[in-house]
Amino acid sequence: MPDPTLIPVKASSIDTWSYESDVLVAGFGIAGATAAIEAARAGADVLVLERLGGAGGAAAMSGGFIYLGGGTPLQNALGFDDSAENMKAFMKAALGPGVDDAKIDAYCDGSVDHFNWLIDAGVVFDESFWGEPGWEPPHSEGLMYSGGENSAPFNKVIPPAPRGHLPRKSASDDGEQAGGYMLMKPLIETAEALGARTLYDSRVQALVIDENNRVVGLTVRQYGVSIAIKARRGVVLATGSFAYDDTMLRDHAPRIEGRPAASIESHDGRAILMSQAIGAATAHMDATEVAIFCDPQLMARGILVNGRGQRYINEDTYPGRIAQETLLHQGGDAFLIIDELLYEKALQTESTSAIMRGTPKWVCESVEELENEIGLPKGSLQSTVELFNHHAASGSDPVFSKKSEWLTPITTPIAAYDLRGMTGGFTLGGLKTTVDAEVLHVSGEPIPGLFAAGRCTSGVCAGGYASGASLGDSSFFGRRAGKRAAAR
Helix, strand or coil: CCCHHHHHHHHHHCCCEEEEEEEEEECHHHHHHHHHHHHHHCCCCEEEEEECCCHHHHHHCCCCEECCCCCCCHHHHHCCCCCCHHHHHHHHHCCCCCCCCHHHHHHHHHHHHHHHHHHHHCCCCCCCCCCCCCCCCCHHHHEECCCCCCCCCCCCCCCCCCCCCCCCCCCCHHHCCCCHHHHHHHHHHHHCCCCEEEEEEEEEEEEEEEECCEEEEEEEECCCCEEEEEEEEEEEEECCCCCCCHHHHHHHHHHHCEEEECCCCCEEEEEHHHHHHCCCEEEECCEEEEEEEECCHHHHHEEECCCCCCCCCCCCCCHHHHHHHHHEEEEEECCCEEEEEHHHHCCCCCCCCCCHCCCCCCEECCCCHHHHHHHCCCCCHHHHHHHHHHHHCCCCCCCCCCCCCCCCCCCCEEEEEECCCEEEEEECEECCCCCCCCEEEEEEEEEEEECCCCCCCCCCCCCCCCCCHHHHHHHHHHHHHHHHHHHH
C-alpha cells in the first residue's frame, strides 16, 4: 500500500511548529552524533531525533572498527608504513566497481585528521596489533588488517597496511561494552556536552519544504501523535540502511532479503524514500556487505569449494570478500573442506568467532567418499584437492595466490562444513551526496537545506567492503554534514 506520509509537506500548511532548531539531525547513531558535534561546534542550536529509546544505533552494537590509514599515529607507533595514496589505491580497487573517487580521495586525505578528531572526542585505541585471521581481535588490540589488504590480489600491487582501528573495549566482556559501545559512548557524551538536545521515540515521516523547495524541517511521529519540527539552517538525515525493509530489498538487493546482519530493525530506508519523494538521486542501491558465519581461522586453513566442487577464492582473504563472492557469485553454495590436523590447529587458536566453529557436517576417510556424501559432481572435489595439494606441497597457489603460510596439503581423515545459507548482510547504497554531504537532486544539483550521511547514503563503498568502512565514512561525512548544515 502507498504511504501518504512520505509525501513532502508544504511549510505554509503547518500552523504550529512543536520544536525549532538551527540544525535538525534525524538519527543518533555515529553519523548523527558526529553531525551534531560539528554543528554545535559551529555555533548552531542542534536538535537530534532518535526513533529508539536511546542513542547509539547500530554502531553501538557493532564491533566498532573504523577504517583509517594514511599514517595514523597508531599505525606509526606499531611500525606500519602507510600513505594516503596507498590507502586510496586499495579502497578504489577493493570497494568497487564504480566508487566515488572524490569521496575516497577526501576520506583518505583526511584520515589522519579524522583519527585525531576521534581521539580528541574521547575515543581510546590500544597501542597493539592483532595479526591473526578473524572478524575482530579477541582482546583490545587497536589495529588489525580488516579488508584483505595483505592478501591476493591486493598485496601483489599495493603495499599492504592494517587500517582496521578498533576502540578499546571495557574491562568487562559484556557485549554492550565492546568496541562499538566504547566508540559511541564518548561521541554521544561530547554531543550532549556541546548542548545538542535530543528527542527519543521520534520517527521521521516526511520532509517539510518551503515555497522555494528548500527543506526547512521534518514531520515526526512521536507517541502516536504527528508533529512538525522546524530547521532554520538545515536537516541532516542519518537514519541507517534499508536492510529491514523487504520491499526495498526486493527491488534493489534481493540476495540479502530475509537475512539482515550488522543492522537494526529501525533501518527501514525511510530517509531514502522521503528524499526520493522530493527528487533525490540514489546510487549503488544493489550494493551489500555480506558476512559468512564461519570462523576465519578455519577458512584460512582449509579450502572453499562451490556446488561444482571447485575453489572460487583465496581462503586467507578478508571474510567479507569470501561472503560476497559466495552469496553474489556462487549462488550461496559453499563447503569448507578441511582435514583433521588443520581442524585441530584451528581449534587451538583464539578467536572472537569461535562460536562459529561448531562441528563439520561430514567426516570421511577419503576425498571420494566426502565428494559423494556432499553430493558434488563425480571427480570434481577429487581433482580440486589433487591440484591444490600438488602446488601446496611446494608452497604455492597459482590459482588464487593464497599465502604460503596457509598452504598445507589436505590429508585424511577429511571433513566438510556446509556453509549454504550461512550468510547475511546490510545495504551500502542510498542517497547520492556530495563530498560535503549535500543530498543531490536527480538533476545533479544539491537540494537546498538537505544533508545526509551514513548508511542512508552511498558512501565510499560501491560494491566491495572492508570492516570499518561503514563507521569510517559515516563518521567522516557525518562531520561534514553537520558543518555544512550549520553554515547554511
